[in-house]
Amino acid sequence: MCLPTAAAAQERDRLDHRGEVLGWEGVGRLDTSIGTCTGTLIARDLVLTAAHCVVDEATRTVLPIDRMRFSAGLTHDFTAAIRGVTRIVLSHGYLESLDASLTEQVRTDLALLRLDSPIFSTEAEPFRIHDRAMDAGSVILVSYGRGRNTSLQRESGCRHKQTYRGGLMSFDCDVTFGSSGAPVFVNDQGRLRIVSVVSMMSTAPNAEKEAIGMSLPVAVSAMMRDMRNDAARAPVTAGARRVSVGERAGGARFIKVD
Secondary structure (H helix, E strand, O other): OOOOHHHHOOEEEEEOOHHHHOOOOOEEEEEOOOOEEEEEEEEOOEEEEOHHHOEEOOOOEEOOHHHOEEEEOOEOOEOOEEEEEEEEEEOOOHHHHOOOOHHHHHHOOOEEEEEOOOOOOOOOOOOEEOOOOOOOEEEEEEEOOOOOOOOEEEEEEEEEEEEOOOOEEEEOOOOOOOOOOOEEEEEEOOEEEEEEEOOEEEOOOOOOOEEEEEOOHHHHHHHHHHHHOOOOOOOEOOOOOOOOOOOOOOOOOOOEOO
16 A cells, blocks of 8 residues: 555654653553543643543543543553543533534533643643644654553654544544543744643545644633633532443544453
């Protein structure tokens, strides 16, 4: 099969050893009652992920937080830190968007999780949000996924293709089940910044595979304000249904289920 030059230049590295995870410990696996996603530490006690990873879309309720665990830098037998979750704030309008367009769903598909205790600098460093305009160019995707759910994959050389009206962003990065919530990084003057979070994959027939995410600065700032103000964005329930293999969980989304 002939691949475009840009796709051929992509490098996918499995971070299978503790030493290979150095600098990436802030990316971790989020385990919930319905499966796993990827999340990213953006403050000592805050993790950013996709909202559909933590919401039961059938009941419009947040999944049980007592069954959530964030494993920072998980690589086989090594984990930089493991924390529980005490609070979740959803991006404004996410639950309402489930009755709206797919564009609106993706645009608001963000959740901020407060951990039960801070992760120390000796364990993992948080990443900052990229807050400047994003041009087309190379990005880095770091994620878990089906077939590699116990170690991170770092994909460098994939491209930011386009930012659409409404803040949706497309990337030609490799995503699969478990990649939901994964951070897309840009190198900003030698520092890695999170430019987007994976929400879903474009699956149009005969089209190039694309990861779809959203613009972050405005939504993340609002969620952090809500978290600081201790404002509830969604009720918490202990009665979330379990998603089984083969059952749809939010369209072309990428929660990995048991």
